[in-house]
Amino acid sequence: MAELLAAGPSGVAGAVARAMERSAPGSGASWYGGDHTDFRGGVFLREVVGVQVVVQEGGTAVPEAMTGLPPRPGGFTGRDRETEDLLRALDPDGAQSAAAPVASVSGLGGIGKTALAVETAHLARERGWFPGGILFIDLHGYDREPVTADRSLRTLLHALGIPPEHMPTTTDERAALYRSTLAVRAGERGGMLVLADNASSAEQVRPLLPGDFRHRVLVTSRDRLPQLGARLLPLDELGTREAYELLDRALRIADPHDGRVGDDPGTTGRLASLCGHLPLALQIAAALLAADPGKPVRELVAELAEAHDRLDQLDDGERSVRAAFELSYRRLPPEQARLLRLLALAPGPEVSDEVVAALVSADRPPVRDQHALARAHLVERGRTRGWWRLHDLVRVFGAGVVARAEGDAARARVLRHYLERARAADARLKPRTEDDEGTGPFRSREEALAWFDAERAGLVAAVQWATDRQLAADAVRLAGALGEYLDWRRRFDDSVTVCGAVCAAARRAGDEAAEAAAWNRTGTALRGNRRLREAYDAHRRAHDLYDALGHDNGRAMALSNLGAILGDVGQVDDAVDAFRLALGLFRRTGDRHSEAGVWNNLALILRKSGRVDEALDALRSALGLYRETGDRPREGRARHNYAVALNARGRTAEAVTACLDSLDICEEFEDWHGAARTLYALGLVHETAGDAERARVRMTQAADAYERAGSPKEAEQARRAARLTGPAPTGTPAPGAPPDRTADSGPPGPRPPGVPGNAGP
Template identity: 90%
Template sequence: MAQLLAAEPSGVAGAVARAMERSAPGSGASWYGGDHADFRGGVFLREVIGVQVVIQEGAAAGPEAMAGLPPRPGGFTGRDRETADLLRALDPAGTRPAASAVLVASVSGLGGIGKTALAVETAHLARERGWFPGGILFIDLHGYDREPVTADRSLRTLLHALGTPPERMPTTTDERAALYRSTLAVRTRERGGVLVLADNASSADQVRPLLPGDSRHRVLVTSRDRLPQLGARLLPLDELGAEEAYELLDCALRIADPHDGRVGDDTGTSDRLAGLCGRLPLALQIAAALLAADPGKPVSELVAELAEAHDRLDHLDDGERSVRAAFELSYRRLPPEQARLLRLLAVAPGPEVSDEVVAALVGAGRPPVRDQHALARAHLVETGRTRGWWRLHDLVRVFGAGMAARAEGDAARARVLRHYLERARAADAHLKPHSEAAEETGPFRGRAEALAWFDAERAGLVAAARWAADRHLAADAVRLTGALCEYLDWRRCFDDAVAVCRAARAAAHQAGDEAAEAAAWNRMGTALRGSSRLREAYDAHRRARDLHHALGHDNGEAMAVSNLGNILGDVGQIDEAVEAFHLALGLFRRTGDRHSEAGVWNNLAIPLRKSGRVDEALDALRAALDLYRETGDRPREGRAWHNYAVALNARGRTAEAVTACLDSLDICEEFEDWHGAARTLYALGVVHETAGDAERARARMTQAAEAYERAGSPEEAEQARRAARLTGPAPTGTPTPAAPPARTAGSGPPGPRPPGAPGNAGP
């Protein structure tokens, strides 16, 4: 035992004295003749007076436990980039000077994301490279358990691992921290740097006492929270990529049985399994364990169980590991307001939500920014595609929705629907001509802002409109559908339009609202035609016509009849199409709907031209152009100019056709109608080809291909490129009809709109 010849100082000074008592020569105090300590060069936290320490010869050091690093994770795969980044941070021979070396690296991410596996794998790689000859210390801080490891306990554990016997263990946290740093300093000089792996920390306070005082050491921390307070190199982990998730599943099964090829035998189903697991490593490992426990079970059977489950997390449990339990550890640490926000975000529509939707969810005038960022630091919420947008991991969404009470979730959805309906109606007003609702005092200052808002919120709007299946939300959801259809058609989002209209139709039918049901059938038919599902579209418009006729709604019946005319023209029944359009014109004249009448004239011109009645087609298009100018619908006037150019070219009036194309192109570009611009550029190319100018024709068709790509129509873009390659001078006296590429899914805008929406320019 060491003998104190003077009163033993207490507190930190006592810890330093006791540390010096146990240290070897060169540890910060120089020893002479066995009874004299020279403390020059030592670091002290308090004044030390009159201390003399004598070491008893033959005193043995305590046993060390420096081999506590867990074994390498079996089946570790992926994370190549993250592993490389972490190794660069830990490299003791890095390019940064010692004074600015990165002492701490912090791996953070959602529970089950694979933080510990990455940290342990990287620590093994570092040891193999001989980077930390002083050894590797591992400690699990249990930061998310009900009783996390305190600094006092973690220091005691690490000191014991470093060889400090129980009888020499300081009694206070500060003393233990001082001894810990002193012991590491000795070890550095004797053996080299040490890596401390502190797993599962929940706060910076848990880690700070474990930081060495020497930059030759490194500390590697894992946490579900970002820990920027430590001045650490931050490495957030996301879910695995699709290929990495597939490899993890396959590797985990083959560890259990090298001949198990179920994952590789059905890659498509295995990819779906990975998606249902949110590509979360813990969920993937559990799924693999469930398959390994039942060797005869096809992957498709587990996929069906997960896909059909009311709560996927019920199935992601192998008896020892549970995704739900992993999330609960994080959830129960949240303050009440953050926990409520997580629950409400889980019932939000769409894959991402904006700040304005978050504010609606919580029922406040502004979003709870502090709580949002706190959840993001805890990796329970992720930032979206841009600032001010937020998303949840798929399985966190399932967890949060399961934690929300029914009444709480219904109230939040109702608030979001009201918010969306108000904004969507204001935005929709800017897409319609001469709308009194489109006031500059509203939330949007013009058409461009309205379209930008629709574009940003589209996924959420569509998801919210589909809430029409919920009786408590149906009324507002059906109204929201009505405010979306003009935009969805303009952006050619036909599949989305079909989905929301189908939900609105079912809700209206259940409520016995025949007028709303008829309008929904008509809107759905328009969207189905845009998707080239002509048989379904015809049936939908026929149902709409019959319902409107029974109700005595002439305007609605006219819309449906005109839309039936479009489909009849599409399938080559020209005479029947012309008859339908004339019937619709009579009904619209009776109701005085001049704008929808313009749409019918525009659409009537198509079958007239196709049947060789070009002069009648030109007369119809002049009537459409006059009415569009009268009603102030510039975007559809631009589409009518396109059709006028096509008819002029068919008549052989190529110079006038070029002028009409340019007028159409100006309007399309003014209103960012990229698909309309693409069709007009293609038509312009055909006009030049008719005139024998192959070079200009090829240039315009190439521009059309680029515009089709911009409009999200790659098939039409390829058709335009193919036409450009084949373009050559036309034989004299044989004009080529100007037409866009062959009709594909959604090419050419559909016909007149359902009640309350303007007619359109037609294909």
């Protein structure tokens, strides 16, 4: 030992090598390497693990930590795949670990990194992988005073048998002695595993890396630490099944007869969701339940769901999710901390780079700060590049630390950004003349639809900010810019949500015109979801509000929509009367485009009631008005209805031509649902003409188009019809078309209870 210390940093390795050649007399034991006693050949009465007593010069006994591992985590579950990945990374004989002798487990605070690392280290020891022993050190990387390299080296050297009085004085000297001692250990007994828990930076870990390839290092951190050249193993939240198992196992450890989790699996799934599938939160929830054996799971779920701040509830007195996140948050530089706070306010489950830029009031997203938060696992990458998301509980934490003024300003900026972009995209979806091409941010209809598709969840969530009086005006305007898109993509649930927010805001503001328009749109969306009773009531409320305001155009729209519902439930005469009233009002106001829509809807009712020639006349009026107003997409839908009416009249050749014209328009405007309906109609036309093979082909194509449009039930109906299509005896009815939600919906359904027979005012 004296020789080692005297050698200095540059001569330590040589001194160790010389010391290894020495031996001392004695029976069954020898000095080996200067600081270890060789017990090879000795007889032991039981397994020896944990501590070896090293006798140094002068006779002082120093404990040496063969394994300082914490106990195995109780109730560890749900990490089978991750455990296997980590074992492969540590396997001394594996090619993966040889290429990267350092493995780094990273993840959000409370995600279970230490539990995984400790469990895997125990499994590795059971396999006999590290005969030299296992060293464990908690670096407290996120505490106010993280463990320095100097302190960590002193701790590990002491665990390896170096007494305090022989400890080198500088960090470099300690690092050299640490590496040399590990080299000796590798030669004597084999490789060691060094488990460095809770590191916050590569600088904390780098001095602990052995120089000998036979050793392995396992690091846990809330940051990814790519600078170490390590095998990186990011840890995500648990899946639903794994979260369920963790809760059940934790409760049964406390009481083997506690079956609350198994007794109510649905509520347990809700509990796991409220805990964000975060192991720490789940363990706290289990502890809260274990402390109150009579408490049903649903009661804890209600407490979490109704809490103003969910993190207040996820605290069992010793562990706290908020405290875990606070450790990470307070280490962030100011700009990163601000970004995290503002990201917590973002609408929708994911946020795009362009919305991030709006949140922070910048022309470009703060890319470096975003990536830094991602490395710290406080932000996660979204479904594609340029998109980001926050864990549910991190979002709750971030929203809890943002100042009200800061948050209000950020949400206002997002609304303004969304409104500007949505209006530009909406303009691309609506009919335009050749002289009105525009020069906005979207060069084509396809680009506008793609932007709407990508941002849809955030847009719908932002409209719900209409509950805030300061944001209500822009939120309502944004809702208006979404109407055409949501209708085109048949997002009826989203439409109901958007219109509900607008109705509430308009009622609160006393704006009856805006409320009437919102009720009208609500009814259309409800009809799309076949909620006919609710749809009728919504349109009736819109009609009454418009009537009180003397708003003829609004009354006409409501009457047309009431007529469509009355037709759905078989009240043909009342439906026709409502459409005739609407036509008169639209002619009075000069709204030619809306008049075309009424002619189209009237034609559907007339055809279904057997008045085919009248239906064809109505459709010719609709087609002429759509061409006049330049609405090609709706012209395509009207051509589909025209083809169906022609086929009903026995004019199959003209029906085929009308179908093909409609199909061209649908494909031009990516109306895949319209294309599916038209392909199906084309199949029926071919079947009427006796061409069963072409009918089957078209119906099969219709099924594929329905799948593309996100309508699996209608796709299956089309496939079933294709299988049934074939030569049939005269008078056998053709298979019915899949139900359509915006046009011809097949045979009339039951009348909603309480629907009056007169649609007029």
